Amino acid sequence: MxxxxxxxxxxxxxxxxxxxxxxxxxxxxxxxxxxxxxxxxxxxxxxxxxxxxxxxxxxxxxxxxxxxxxxxxxxxxxxxxxxxxxxxxxxxxxxxxxxxxxxxTCGVQSSALTFNKYYCSNYLRNFNIAMAKSVRLTKGDVIDEDALVEKLGLPVFVKPNAGGSSFGITKVKNKADLKGAVEAAWKESSEALIEEFIDGLEITSGLVKLKNESFLFPVTEVLPKNEFFDFEAKYTKGATEEITPARISAALTKTCQQLSSQIYDLCNCQGIVRVDYILKDGVFYFLEVNTTPGMTPTSFIPQQIEAMGFELKDIISKIVNDQLS
Incomplete structure (x- = not known):
C-alpha cells in the first residue's frame, strides 16, 4: 500500500x-x-x-x-x-x-536556531565563518541612528531577525531612513537586524544529506535588477538573472559547497537546505540558512537539482524514503 x-x-x-x-x-x-x-x-x-x-x-x-x-x-x-x-x-x-x-525538514532545535538570524550568525562566528557585522534591535528599543552608522557604516540592510528574507527588508543608504526601515522590519518580527553592507556577488548553495548519500547542488549566482533580492526580484519574471551553475571558478564552487556542508553539519540540519552568501574578494560571507527554501518551479533549489541532472521528484523520493526507512 x-x-x-x-x-x-x-x-x-x-x-x-x-x-x-x-x-x-x-x-x-x-x-x-x-x-x-x-x-x-x-x-x-x-x-x-x-x-x-x-x-x-x-x-x-x-x-x-x-x-x-x-x-x-x-x-x-x-x-x-x-x-x-x-x-x-x-x-x-x-x-x-x-x-x-x-x-x-530540520528538527526542532536546528529550525529554531537557523530561523533566528542573529543567534545563528553568532553561533557560526565561533567557527571562523566570515559574515557581516550586525546589530539587533528589539521592538521598542531606542533607534540611535548615529551609533548604528558609526558601527556599521552606510548603506546597511535592515531585515526581520526571525522570518524569511522576502518581506520587511530594506537597503538603507541615508541615516534619515533608518528609523522607518527598522519599524518596517518590526512589523514582520519583534526583532530587527541591521547588517553591514558587503558589496559583492550574491551566491546561493543548496544541499541535502541523507543517511547513505549526500547531494551538494550546483551553486547559483543571483543578479537582481532591483537594488537587492527582495520579494519582487524573487517572484517577478525577468526581475532577476539567476545563473546555475554560477560563473565562478571550480575552486570557488568547491569552497562554497564545502562551506555549506560544514554549516549544514554545525547547525544539525536535515532535508533540503539553502545557504546564502555574498562573495567578495574570494571570500564567502555568510548571510543565512534557509531550512524550508522556496520550491516554486522558478526557485533556486529546483533549478539547481535540474542543473545537476536530476528531477525534483527523484530528490523528494529519496528524502521520504530516507526518513521512512
Missing part, C-alpha cells in the same frame, strides 16, 4: 503566498507510483485537507489524521513547505515529533 504524504503549506507569516506556490510544485513532484500525496493547509487554528484545491475536511490535531470519505486517513510523512512560522521555526516540527510522524 502506498504511503500517505501530507504536503503541508500555509503558515502565519507574510510568506503564505510563497508557501502556496511551493506546495503546488512539491505536490506535483511526488512520485505517485510510490506515494499518495495529500494537500494540507495550515493557517492559524484552521488545518484543512484540500482535494483539487477545495477544502473537504478538518484535520484532527490530536493525531494529525482526518475523516475523509467515511474513512480515517492517517499520514505517514509530512513534507513541510511552510515558509516562516510555524513551519520553519521548529514549532510544527515539535508537533510532528510528538505525533511520531517523520517530516522533511
Amino acid at each position: 502506498k504511503k500517505n504524504i501530507a504536503v503541508v503549506y500555509g503558515g502565519d507569516s507574510s510568506e503564505y503566498v510563497v508557501s502556496v506556490m511551493s506546495s503546488k510544485n512539491v505536490f506535483q513532484s511526488i512520485d505517485t507510483e510510490l506515494f499518495q500525496p495529500w494537500a494540507v493547509e495550515m493557517k492559524g487554528a484552521e488545518w484543512k485537507l484540500l482535494v483539487n484545491g477545495e477544502p473537504v475536511a478538518d484535520i484532527d490535531k490530536q493525531d494529525f489524521s482526518v475523516e475523509y470519505q467515511h474513512e480515517r486517513l492517517r499520514f505517514d510523512f509530512a513534507y513541510i513547505t511552510i515558509h516562516g512560522t510555524p513551519g520553519e521555526d521548529g514549532i510544527l516540527q515539535g508537533y510532528f515529533d510528538l505525533m511520531k510522524i517523520p517530516y522533511s
Whole structure:
C-alpha cells in the first residue's frame, strides 16, 4: 500500500503566498507510483485537507489524521513547505515529533536556531565563518541612528531577525531612513537586524544529506535588477538573472559547497537546505540558512537539482524514503 504524504503549506507569516506556490510544485513532484500525496493547509487554528484545491475536511490535531470519505486517513510523512512560522521555526516540527510522524525538514532545535538570524550568525562566528557585522534591535528599543552608522557604516540592510528574507527588508543608504526601515522590519518580527553592507556577488548553495548519500547542488549566482533580492526580484519574471551553475571558478564552487556542508553539519540540519552568501574578494560571507527554501518551479533549489541532472521528484523520493526507512 502506498504511503500517505501530507504536503503541508500555509503558515502565519507574510510568506503564505510563497508557501502556496511551493506546495503546488512539491505536490506535483511526488512520485505517485510510490506515494499518495495529500494537500494540507495550515493557517492559524484552521488545518484543512484540500482535494483539487477545495477544502473537504478538518484535520484532527490530536493525531494529525482526518475523516475523509467515511474513512480515517492517517499520514505517514509530512513534507513541510511552510515558509516562516510555524513551519520553519521548529514549532510544527515539535508537533510532528510528538505525533511520531517523520517530516522533511530540520528538527526542532536546528529550525529554531537557523530561523533566528542573529543567534545563528553568532553561533557560526565561533567557527571562523566570515559574515557581516550586525546589530539587533528589539521592538521598542531606542533607534540611535548615529551609533548604528558609526558601527556599521552606510548603506546597511535592515531585515526581520526571525522570518524569511522576502518581506520587511530594506537597503538603507541615508541615516534619515533608518528609523522607518527598522519599524518596517518590526512589523514582520519583534526583532530587527541591521547588517553591514558587503558589496559583492550574491551566491546561493543548496544541499541535502541523507543517511547513505549526500547531494551538494550546483551553486547559483543571483543578479537582481532591483537594488537587492527582495520579494519582487524573487517572484517577478525577468526581475532577476539567476545563473546555475554560477560563473565562478571550480575552486570557488568547491569552497562554497564545502562551506555549506560544514554549516549544514554545525547547525544539525536535515532535508533540503539553502545557504546564502555574498562573495567578495574570494571570500564567502555568510548571510543565512534557509531550512524550508522556496520550491516554486522558478526557485533556486529546483533549478539547481535540474542543473545537476536530476528531477525534483527523484530528490523528494529519496528524502521520504530516507526518513521512512
